[in-house]
Amino acid sequence: MHLVAISVDSIRIGQPLPFPLMDKEGVLLAQRAFVIPTRHDLEVIAQRGGGLYIDVADSEAHHRAYVERLHGLVNQGKALGEIAGVKVSRTVFGERSADYVLPDWLDLQVQANTLLRDSSPAVFMDRLDRLHAQLSLHANRNPDGTLFALIHLSATEVGMYSATHAMLVSMMCGLAAREVMKWPPAVEAILCKAALTMNLGMTELQDRLASQLGPVTVDQRKAIEGHSERSAQMLEAVGVKDAIWLDTVRAHHVQAPGPLATRTPAQRLARLIQRADMFAARLSPRASRQPTAPGVAMQACYFDENKQVDEAGAALIKTVGIHPPGTFVRLITEEVAMVIKRGVNTATPRVAVMINRNGMPTVEYAIRDTSQKEYRIVASVAHRDVRLTVNLERMLPLTQIATSERPW
Known part of the structure; x- marks a missing residue:
């Protein structure tokens, strides 16, 4: 699990959570679908956990919730200053120029x-x-x-x-x-x-x-x-x-x-x-x-x-690495994962688990750092051998997180 911090402003009060909230150690603070009734309750939860964190695999759900939060403020007739003050986590989505359009x-x-x-x-x-x-x-x-x-x-x-x-x-x-x-x-x-x-x-x-x-x-x-x-x-x-x-x-x-x-x-x-x-x-x-x-x-x-x-x-x-982004690998854990980001060397990329050790597709993608021996890569896997439909819109945000320094 790879945790990233999120802003309390991105959470909708009185609505079921679209993802579990955790503290910085990964301890569960509020489960998925839990309803936080007031802003005060949310702040108490955040203070208890030293901040709010989510698994990076939930970044797409977090982004949707953030957009819905903005739409809600607009519909409530809130002042532009208040709307502009609502921030989404930069850790998840990276700093982008306002004129940067995501590729189609x-x-x-x-x-x-x-x-x-x-x-x-x-x-x-x-x-x-x-x-x-x-x-x-x-x-x-x-x-x-x-x-x-x-x-x-x-x-x-x-x-x-x-x-x-x-x-x-x-x-x-x-x-x-x-x-x-x-x-x-x-x-x-x-x-x-x-x-x-x-x-x-x-x-x-x-x-x-x-x-x-x-x-x-x-x-x-x-x-x-x-x-x-x-x-x-x-x-x-x-x-x-x-x-x-x-x-x-x-x-x-x-x-x-x-x-x-x-x-x-x-x-x-x-x-x-x-x-x-x-x-x-x-x-x-x-x-x-x-x-x-x-x-x-x-x-x-x-x-x-x-x-x-x-x-x-x-x-x-x-x-591009021995295992480039967009390819599949098998881990020592017997999980099949998709490479999402190049690593500090050519053989240790960051990956998102797509198929668990039991051979079942995962609903939520766990992020693995293959430089860690417990998650090392044992083989590359051909696309034809992975019976999954990959959603680019869901996967591409993952390529902008888990940043590692390239040595060149």
Whole structure:
């Protein structure tokens, strides 16, 4: 159980509690559905417990109760000053700018799909810049949530496959460039845009292959083999003049092991994309094959064509972790959990338990710190082996809590 403090102002007086209240040690102060009759009674409870605390798994219910509290004050005709004074716990939801809009992942998928299928010179660059700006904003504000959403969507959907794949590769590369490689922002921007547009020349074919049961045909194989050059040509046609961007797209399928320092700038970017592309492709389902377990996909990314540690692959794993947000793991407790946040090292993320040790889905998600030996991870679990429907709206708030310091 991971406890977070909440404000007394977020509790509705005279209404059944939507979650249990605890003290800072986790001792129950008021059970779920208990009715606190007066503000004085609430303050007494809070004082007795040294504050009010809830399990972080109840954060969604707490947020709904907070919103209902605000609506109640408005309906009662309370002064704006009183309404403005009602605070929700920053520990749970993090400090956000007033103009920050939470991502609508379906909308972003549609934007990316439209971008890749309509390469009209009149609109392409504006659409690309807008999509890149939105993804960068979300990656800056909540990198774990961004990874969670894109990895989960990539592992569970075949619809708009090419668009989701491009966004995931772009975000993985951008975070690696910023957090590990320490590349300048201008280089990071070119890298992310190259990743978004690397398959421009085969978007329709890529989506078709995701749902195709039969083997790749001869004509399809030729189209796949020529798509890198075709994508670069299409980018030139819409006005891209940056030579590094174009050469990165041309080289993003080149399999050439060796250190990054000996490569050209475009080849370095292309190698990072190639490794991320490999991981994302293995993670994604196809009609003709099952997706690979995340741990296996990461291992393939980590080693190069000569079975040596790959510099770009290692940077990606250091960035997203051996068990990235949005993937499933099995704990030593025999619980199955979903990774919600990267940890202090690549192997010890924060997770939310989805299936208990008896094999039953959990109603309330217990948060585990897998750096603790009693909750250590024993295996990664493929999405296909977890018979659960994951609610992104419920899970994404969990990616903003249990903050840990990253060592880079």
